[in-house]
Amino acid sequence: MMVVDCHAFAGKGRTWADPERDVDYSIELLFERGAEADIEQHCIMPARNDSYSEANKHIAGVCQRHVGRLIGFAAHSPYREAGRLRQMLVEEVRSMGLRAVRSDGHPTRELLDAALELNIPVIYYPSGRWQELGAFYHMPASAYPNVNFILPHLGQYHSSRWPPHLEAIDLAKRYQNVFVDTAGIGSLKYLEMAVRELPAEKILFGTCGPEHDPRVEKEALRLLKLTGDQYAKVAGGNVLRLLGLEQRRQG
DSSP states (O other): OOOEEEEEEEEEEEOSSSSOOEEEEOHHHHHHHHHHTTOOEEEEEEOBOSOOHHHHHHHHHHHHHTTTTEEEOEEEOTTTTTTTHHHHHHHHHHTTOOOOEEESSSOOHHHHHHHHHHTOOEEOOOTTOGGGHHHHHHHHHHHOTTSOEEEGGGGSGGGSSSHHHHHHHHHHHHOTTEEEEOTTOSOHHHHHHHHHHSOGGGEEOOOOBTTSOHHHHHHHHHHTOOOHHHHHIIIIIHHHHHTTOHHHHHO
């Protein structure tokens, strides 16, 4: 059973979640703590930046230096980088090997059209807009049924409010193309609820490492007491399938 962290960070920038602060995420720390947690691969994305071209190149370079241990995700602002998204994503995916895109802001048609063309998932977390989580997700999920969306933190970072967790579970039930990850959730009971309410295929293991400690996040996964088949899917099989890497791993 391969364990793949679907949500980790590398490089300089600012935190994605409030309170905002400057960060420089250490890949060495991620590897050290990930190894202690028996995590075999990490999907890494940039910290938040004003412009993502150089940040994405950094992610691609780190992945090239650690083949087999890292999978790279791009990040982009649909608004600050409007008009250039397709061109940048085509290069980042087809030439640099990045496998998904995180949307810094509500995804636009430009970003979603590019994701559809490139067959890559979109990671989107409506930070600070918890009251409208459903509204922010219903339109893109229904308008782009062939684009897979990953909703981080089961809808609410640190479980600071409980309604978004319920909304995230409902979204994953309602839409075949909406998935949730387990990273950075503050209360185990909401993960237990997700496991009861959702098929295992809808849940992806993530850590937010090294912002969060991967050892702690992995322990939360163990405490869910998944069956062998469920564990294999949540711990790594689901994200590899969404990224088109499942067959490569099996081969």
